[in-house]
Amino acid sequence: ASWKPRFNASAVYGYWVQVLAIITVLTLVISNITAVYQSSFKRMMAYSSISHAGYLLIGLVGLTQQSKGAIAFYSLAYSLSTISAFGILLLVVKNRPLNDALVGNQATLTRPDESYEAFNGLARQNPLLGFVMTVAMLSLAGIPLTAGFWGKFMLFSTAVDKGLVWLLVVAVLMSAVGIYYYFRVVIAMYFREGHAETIRVAPFYRFVLIAATVLTIVLGVVPGLFQRLL
Template sequence: MTSIILLSVLGIVNLFFGFLKSNKILLPAAMVILALVFGVNLIDWNADAQSYFNNMLTIDRYSVAFTGIVVLTTLLLIPFSEKYVRDGQENLAEYYSLLLFSLVGAIMMVSYDNLLMLFVGIEILSVSMYVVAGSDKRNVRSNEAALKYFLMGSFATGILLFGIALVYGATGTFQLTQINAGIVNPANASLQPMLYIGMLLMFIGISFKVSAAPFHYWTPDVYEGTPTFFTAFMSTVVKTAGFAGFFKLLMAAFFAAKGFWVPTIMAITILTLLIGNVGAVAQTSIKRMLAYSSISHAGYLFIGLVAVNGKLSANAIFFYSLAYSIATVAAFAVLKLVSDQRQREDYASFNGLAKTNPLLAFVMTVAMLSLAGIPLTGGFFGKFFTFGAAIDRGYIGLVVFAVVMSMVSIYYYLRPIIAMYMQPAEDETVAPIQVSGFQSAVLVLLALLTVLLGVLPGLFSEVFK
């Protein structure tokens, strides 16, 4: 709860920095705020679970763990907005504050115990994303991305809210544990059709937020049109919060009806894996490839939901979210640095990068290998733990299909690596990509964290015991 209060108050304080004539204080101020929130959140790790707002919000180890991921991800991403500071970006204070406010929504999504609090959290997060998607007002693609995201997101929100209303009508409560009790209550047997329809509508609404197929159609265009810095935030923080909230919903509220929803979630999983990986193969833009990559990784995270394996699934989703977020931040950070100076986002823009900037090439290589699930990276153990949770429940066929899709993903993840190390630069006279010392340090940290998760996965693989 302290994290929510700090982000809300300091987000407002950060807005007043916008009155300054210089943007130079905004970046360090945002990082100090995030570091403070991250530290305060860790303090709650050993504290007893606390409920707020008449048990609508609960701060426990589950919420603290996933709050740590979203805050750490934002903290590692913020340094790559340095170009906005140098260029005197208008409204930069407002954009930073929107990110802080969106984290409030993300924390609500991982801490809720009431469907109304889930809805409020999703809306706080979503509205912020609608604004930052169109932050590059002079860019037609950015305007298109914001409009498409807003319109489709509004429909998804309406569907989600309708589903919540039907679930309430069938069970008579918004409280997660009481919903689960209402499902098994014989007195509510006649209302099961209403309950099942409500559950399906809620699944549709949340699946849209996490870019799961077949509700993914907005993702490639919105990711491509949104400024790369904010795309990275969408691809990591929004997805982590979405899956943490989704898992809590299934385990705490709908567990008694798993015989109904497990086949549904499995169908979404298979479709998401197929569309995400096959779609990524056909892309010529690295940014669109990363958009389809985000879709495919939603499929791998869905395997953890299908497993319904209690703490084993919770640990798998936590580890996967952490490894995925770190690798994705690294990939988008390199892409942003390259695209800002070369004004391109295709594979050819990475040609010869290993020769002109070995650090960027190395970090991008580590990120791609982790996203592909290659051993000695965090991504490998993320998939290993997720697949293990599913195998423990007997979903062998699903895991085999996921492994085949992982093999497909190696093709498109290796393409940037081949371009960087095996293709000559198109123009030898092009100046090397400029990277500040601070950004270089953060890039090295991202690569080290990815390798650390792959070498010592036990440090984070059993946070929920």
């Protein structure tokens, strides 16, 4: 009789699920903790984008029938908020007055830095930009009534369906860490003294920011609207 090696597909699948779950946890923990210590808004967003990749991995770890929709919804929610956040960062940096800087032996003018302080007083200076950025930060943090909340809820549900409660606990804890560094931007806009100059926003730029914000809120209130389109 010929000998045939046994291949236990179920065991192999279970092994790789655990490996992917560990990678997901490491991604979430390292990126979120690192983001907390950033003074630059751009670097914070860079590390937070890694954390969002970790949240998307939860959908792959769970790999249920709902995973496809959850990953697509979360990707859309993240994209909308990122467009708003970086769009406003560009406006803020572009419209702030140039700073004096010494390069070698010559004085020169440089653009202001991209730290959290760049957003100081933005909500009073330009209420529209302040509101758009607030919605973006709330959505990235996964606060209810935003698209980001439902995106995380859907992804976390896939982990629960798979029985990976420990992964869910880690993800929720890291989401709480994310709230801290996202709210630093909100605090800077509403409770810090800022610059007095006016920030000019081109009509098309304004349209894109408003559209992204409206979609973020609509998907946060009626998440089923997107699911029906899938």
